[in-house]
Amino acid sequence: MSRSLLSIEELGTAGVQRILDLADTMAEVNRRPNPKVPALRGKTVCSVFFEDSTRTRLSFETAAKRLSADTMTFAVSQSSLNKGESLRDTIETIAAMGVDAFVIRHKSTGAPWLVDGWTNAAVINAGDGWHSHPTQGLLDTYTVRTALNRPDGFDGLRVAIVGDIKHSRVARSTTAAFTALGADVTWVAPRTLLPPVVHEHVENDIDAVLDRDGGVDVLYMLRMQQERMNEALVPNLREYTARFGLTPERAARLAPHTLVMHPGPMNRGVEVAVDPAELPGALITQQVTNGIAVRMAVLFDLLSAESPEQSLTEGPTT
C-alpha cells in the first residue's frame, strides 16, 4: 500500500519538516537552466479535478514533469461520469491503466480518503470541500521559512489569517502547518465567517491585531468568496473591505517586518485593496513559485518510497 498525503494533521510535524527540507533540494533544481531531474522516470501521476483550478493543477503537473514523471489529466466535464459512472468505478478504471499517484480535488469533504481506500496508488489531496488542502499549507510555511531563513521552526512567530475562515480549506491546512512548526496563528474574521470549531486565538477586529505590540509577522489574507454574498454572511463587499480588507491605510500601518500572503486567486479591491507589488513584504508571487518545489517534494516523498515487492536487500552502495 502506497503512502498518501491527505491532511497536514496526518502528515504530522516530522512529516511537515521532512517535506520542507526536501523542498530546498527541489528549489535548487528549479533554479537551474535545465530544471529537470530523472528521479521519477516511469511513474505516472494523474490529476482528477472535480472543481476548477488553475494554479494547483498546473503546479502539480509542472512538479511531476520536472521529476520526469508522466502526467495524465482527467477532464471531469468530458468523462463517463456524465454517463453515470460512479467515482469509485472511474478511479478503479484509471488505476487499472497503471497510475502511481492520484492528485484529487473534490467538492465533498473526505473524498480523497475514500479514493485512498479504493486504490493502491498514492493519493494526494489537492482540496476537499471546506476541509483540507495540505500542499497549500506546506507551500505557505515553506515560503515563510525561506523568506525568514528559519529552517528549524517558527517558535514565537505571529501569524494572522484574515477573512472567510469558515469556508476555507486553505485556512484550515495553513493553520495546521504553521501551528505544527510552532507559530501562533490568530484567526481574524466576522463572526458569520468563523467555523464552529474551537481555536485558541480569534479576533473580530483586524486593527486590534495590526496594532498589537510588534504587529504581526505574517498577514495572510484569504479570498472573499463572492458566492458568500448570496448567503448574506457579510452585508456587502465594500463593508467587508472597510472592516477586514488590506486597504492603503492599513498597508501604511503594517510593521516593516510584516509579510503579506494570499493563496490566490485574489479579488483585487476586496480583501486586498492595494497593489501587492507595492508592498515590500508581499510574498504572493513566491507562494506560486515555491508551490512547484513543495509539490515536487511531496511527489518524490510519496513515490520514491520503497515498494515491498521490489525491495533490494543488499548492503550499502557507494
Added chain:
Amino acid sequence: MADKRVLTPDDVRRATTRMAHEIIERNQGLDGVVLIGIQTGGVWLADALGSEIARIGESIHVGSIDASLYRDDIGLRPVSPAAVSDVGGDVDGATIVLVDDVLFTGRTVRAALDALGDYGRPKAVQLAVLVDRGHRELPIRPDYVGKNLPTSGDETVTVTVDGVVIS
C-alpha cells in the same frame, strides 16, 4: 565481525596530501580546476583536499553535489537527498574533480556524473576517492586513490577523518 582499522588518522592525512599533489601535477596547475564532493561522504574529503591544495598551491573552489535524484535505485531502497547541491560557479569548461570517500559499485559516481551534466559541459571530469574497495558494477575508474582496499562484498567500510574501518 570485529572492526578492523586499516587506515589511521595520519594515514588519511598523508593520503589526502599526496592526492592534492597528484591533482596539481596531473592538471599542470590549478587553472579551471574545481573540487566537488559527493553528498554525503565526499564533502568533508573535498574540503580536506581543498585545504591541502590551498596550502600547497592556490585556493580553488570547493562545491558539493547531491546525486540522490539521479540514482538508479529510487523505489528499491529509501533514497533521500541529504543537502542542497552547490556546484558553485560555472561548470562549462571547468575541470571537475569529483570527490567521494569510498568507491564501490560505481553507481553513485554514475548518478553524480549525470547530475553534473545538468549544470553544464565540463572540459573534463576526474574522480578522487580515499578508498577503492573494488566490486565495480559499472565501467568507472578513479583517477586519484588514497588506498586500494580489497574487501568482500558484505563488509562495510567506514571512512572518517579519524581513519578507515572495515567491519
